[in-house]
Amino acid sequence: PYVARNLIKMYLFLNYMLLFLSCPNILLYVDNSDKEKALVFINVDPSEELNSLLNKFWSFIMMSATIGSPKIYYTILKLDPIKTKYYSINSKNLPKKIQVIIDTGLTTKYKKRTSELFKKIAGRIYTISSILSVNTGVYFPSYKVLQETEKALFSYYDLKRPFFKELPNMTIKEANSVCSNFKSYKDKGAILFAVQGGRFSEGENFQEGEMRSVIIVGLSIPPPSKQLFLKMSYIKKTYSQNAFLIYMLEPAIKKAVQSAGRVTRNTSYSVIFFLDSRFASKSIFGLFPEWIQKNAKCTNLDSNSVEKILDS
Secondary structure, X not given: OHXXXXXXXXXXXXXXXXXXXXXXXXXXXXXXXXXXOEEXXXXXXXXXXXXXXXXXXXXXXXXXOOOXXXXXXXXXXXXXOOOOOOOOOOOOOOOOOEEEEEEOOOOOOHHHOOHHHHHHHXXXXXXXXXXXXXXXXXXXXXXXXXXXXXXXXXXXXXXXXXXXXXXXXXXXXXHHHHHHHHHOXXXXXXXXXXXXXXXXXXXXXXXXXXXXXXXXXXXXXXXXXXXXXXXXXXHHHHOOOOHHHHHHHHHHHHHHXXXXXXXXXXXXXXXXXXXXHHHHOXXXXXXXXXXXXOOEEEEOOXXXXXXXXXXX
């Protein structure tokens, strides 16, 4: 049986390989991420398969709350910009007052990640939570940055608010328990540490008062990998679009916007903090949705300025 199973696996693999030889957008690479090496197929351009499906219909609708730049999607998905209509919803159901603050006084670039930086981030979180007695979600680019900031927060500051955090590989039951407990403090104010693109940034709704403040700590730029390199190389060869923008920057901005959007189900005052000077750059700020751009203020958010900015 062991030999038979492996022969079947070999047959299926060879069958796929022969099938994909005629597809220039499907590549084969060696994956060294696990202890054992593996051969992996990757589709670096899914537009062919997508269009073969879409062409069966007279019309179709594509929807997303964070679709980003339509120009990029027209190119990558090979949609005809003349025949395609793009609609942007004017968000009328946002809080009566939503304030967006971009901190230009720090950055979470990989080379800048020192113990001093994590202490600085922890100081920002502590100051904000001391002034705003509301439920606050803090969203990090990775679990590593979350853990280092948590360590600094409890080492240097006397946090008096209830504290909850997202853990890697949490079960649904564990996640629901953490979220329910966090929401129960909406009248007093608690802090939730989570990751951008994780369980509490996209898969959880926070209703009236359950999260009225969000702190976005840096950009969730993916780490280098063979898969990412192959995708970016294909974009550079095939399209005129910026490969870094498409596969690294824009997905990171989407994660940040998704996390920031957790406060939009409140009808009362809410505030969003972006703790990274890169959010103020033209290339990133221009990709923010209109509701963030029109409410944004860029400043060096030191401990003395937080209260003044919020009062204004």
